Amino acid sequence: MSAETPSAIGAVEGAAYGPDNPAPYIEPPRKRTGRTPRSTRGNFEMAAWLFMRLSGVVLVVLVIGHLLIQLVLDGGVSKIGFAFVAGRWANPFWQVWDLLMLWLAMLHGANGLRTVINDYAERPNTRLWLKGLLYTATVFTILLGTLVIFTFDPNIR
Amino acid sequence: MATPTMDKVEAEAVSSPYITVTFRIRRFNPEISDAAVWEDFQIEIDPKERVLDGLHKIKWDVDGSLTFRRSCAHGICGSDAMRINGKNRLACKTLIKDINPDKPITIEAIKGLTVLKDLVVDMEPFFQAYRDVMPFLVTKGNEPTRERLQSAEDRERFDDTTKCILCAACTSSCPVFWNDGQYFGPAAIVNAHRFIFDSRDEAGEQRLEILNDKDGVWRCRTTFNCTDACPRGIEVTKAIQEVKRALITRRF
Ligand code: HEM
Ligand code: SF4
Ligand code: FES
Numbered sequence: 001m002s003a004e005t006p007s008a009i010g011a012v013e014g015a016a017y018g019p020d021n022p023a024p025y026i027e028p029p030r031k032r033t034g035r036t037p038r039s040t041r042g043n044f045e046m047a048a049w050l051f052m053r054l055s056g057v058v059l060v061v062l063v064i065g066h067l068l069i070q071l072v073l074d075g076g077v078s079k080i081g082f083a084f085v086a087g088r089w090a091n092p093f094w095q096v097w098d099l100l101m102l103w104l105a106m107l108h109g110a111n112g113l114r115t116v117i118n119d120y121a122e123r124p125n126t127r128l129w130l131k132g133l134l135y136t137a138t139v140f141t142i143l144l145g146t147l148v149i150f151t152f153d154p155n156i157r
Numbered sequence: 158m159a160t161p162t163m164d165k166v167e168a169e170a171v172s173s174p175y176i177t178v179t180f181r182i183r184r185f186n187p188e189i190s191d192a193a194v195w196e197d198f199q200i201e202i203d204p205k206e207r208v209l210d211g212l213h214k215i216k217w218d219v220d221g222s223l224t225f226r227r228s229c230a231h232g233i234c235g236s237d238a239m240r241i242n243g244k245n246r247l248a249c250k251t252l253i254k255d256i257n258p259d260k261p262i263t264i265e266a267i268k269g270l271t272v273l274k275d276l277v278v279d280m281e282p283f284f285q286a287y288r289d290v291m292p293f294l295v296t297k298g299n300e301p302t303r304e305r306l307q308s309a310e311d312r313e314r315f316d317d318t319t320k321c322i323l324c325a326a327c328t329s330s331c332p333v334f335w336n337d338g339q340y341f342g343p344a345a346i347v348n349a350h351r352f353i354f355d356s357r358d359e360a361g362e363q364r365l366e367i368l369n370d371k372d373g374v375w376r377c378r379t380t381f382n383c384t385d386a387c388p389r390g391i392e393v394t395k396a397i398q399e400v401k402r403a404l405i406t407r408r409f
Contacts, residue, residue: 023191025271031282031338032289045375046404118376119336 029122048111055108062101086154095149102145110138174203178258180211182223183265185272193272197261204254208241208262212248225276232388235324239276240265245326245386267329269338283325286341290349290367295360311356318351318396320389327383327393339372343383343393346374350396353403365404374400 017023071077088094113134121127177199185193198215209227216223228234230249237248241264242256248264256262270278296305321344328334328342349368353361368374374397383393 017188017190019188022187023189025187025273025279027271028269028282028338029336031271032285032341033282034285043369045371045373046369049375049401050405115378119333119378122336 048114052108052111055104059101059104059108062097062104065097066101086152089149089152090154099146099149102149103142106138106142106145110134174205175201176204176258178202178204178211178253179261180215181261181263182215182275183263184223184275185266186222186274195263202253204252204258206253207249208246208251208253208256208264209237209248211253211262212264224274233322235322238267238324238326238329238388240267245330247324247326247388250388267325269329269331269335270325278329280325282338283328283342283344284323286328286345287323287348290341290345290364291360292348292352294352294355294358295363296357297359305357307356314356315351315354317391318347318354320391321347321351322389323348324388326386326388327391330382330386332380332382333376333378337372337376340376341368341373343377343397346377346397346400347391347393350400353400361403362407365400365407368400369404374404377401 070080089098114131117127117130117134121130178201180198180200181195182198183193184196198219200211200214200219202211202214209230212223212225212227216225225239225248226236227249228236230237232247232250235247238245239248241248241251242262245267253262264276266272266276266278270280270283272278323344325344327347328344331340331343333340334342346368349364352358353364377394377397379394379398381394383397384391384395387393
């Protein structure tokens with residue numbers, strides 16, 4: 001301790017902190033003040049919270065079923081090929097299954113990442129850009145996936 | 158067989174309750190340096206004494222510049238919440254013998270609030286969140302001429318959350334609050350809960366609406382840090398979930 005007293009550090013770096021020139025405080029991120037805005041977005045946060053739980057329950061069935069069919073039953077992963085996919089999407093049931101799984105997983109995952117950004121990104125600009133990127137990627141993936149499920153052509157060559 | 162003097166010394170050593178304990182304290186003084194440093198203090202202390210007694214020994218006998226808040230010294234005022242061995246506790250309610258005195262005891266300021274000096278933090282953002290949930294009785298109509306009566310069951314409904322002493326141990330243990338000070342934090346929600354579930358109060362709806370906000374209860378991730386930290390044994394996480402449930406069930 002004695003080898004590196006706070007004053008010794010100050011002297012080495014040349015920053016002369018003293019009673020008249022105190023070091024800056026380290027403020028917590030986004031701290032609450034009297035000017036923090038009151039109620040803003042209605043029930044959106046509650047809807048998002050509920051959606052996470054409800055979609056989670058449905059996803060358990062969809063995802064476990066999906067993994068069983070794709071990876072375990074009937075020869076496992078080695079059976080997957082163009083013909084296997086074409087065969088399943090010929091049936092509207094599996095089309096709806098995959099569509100539902102796509103939408104729910106994407107919205108669930110995107111909303112989960114939105115929470116993560118809210119929790120970890122401090123500066124308003126970082127938040128804006130990360131969320132912009134997230135929403136763009138989500139919309140793109142959902143639209144592309146939906147398009148493929150509905151316009152899939154088994155005779156393509 | 159041994160010399161009598163030896164026996165006497167040994168007997169004294171056994172009967173003395175004092176042990177040597179190392180206090181490793183995170184010091185910060187903006188008038189000296191912008192860097193916070195750990196400083197070790199060796200003190201003789203009875204393990205049945207409290208961490209606060211150790212801090213007093215240091216401040217009164219070793220280094221008077223050590224800065225911390227305390228007022229009642231008996232777990233009532235909520236001044237001396239600090240991070241002891243990595244866990245938020247009241248220094249005045251933590252016995253030395255309960256936190257393994259064989260190893261250095263680390264003591265630092267609570268997290269997520271501006272450290273002003275040593276163990277003293279700026280509590281203003283914490284109290285701002287508290288004020289924002291309207292922690293006072295709100296009623297309509299004329300004031301009654303007698304006290305507002307309430308059944309024992311109605312009182313029991315929010316008994317747990319009346320015990321809060323606003324020490325900030327819970328709020329400053331919450332990882333969501335560490336990274337985003339806009340979150341109301343557990344303590345503000347506990348104190349809103351105390352009025353939302355009070356049968357005499359009439360502003361429950363208003364408080365629920367405040368906590369329905371984007372920085373309200375929905376940011377809680379149920380990590381249970383707050384329940385673990387509360388020196389009053391309040392089931393903080395449970396109180397937050399009860400507010401969530403009230404928000405979901407009140408209209409549907
Ligand atoms: C298998 C069934 C699933 C269930 C039961 C489930 C359930 C949940 C729940 C309840 C939350 C909210 C946690 C909180 O608020 O603290 C959550 C968060 C999250 N989920 Fe899922 N989920 C499932 C599948 C998925 C899938 C397939 C994805 C990816 C597309 C995903 C990505 C996420 C992410 C990124 C979060 C946010 C992480 C966090 O809050 O820490 N989940 N999940
Ligand atoms: S709920 Fe417990 S930990 Fe939180 S401020 Fe109140 S007394 Fe302190
Ligand atoms: S000094 Fe009052 S609660 Fe510890």
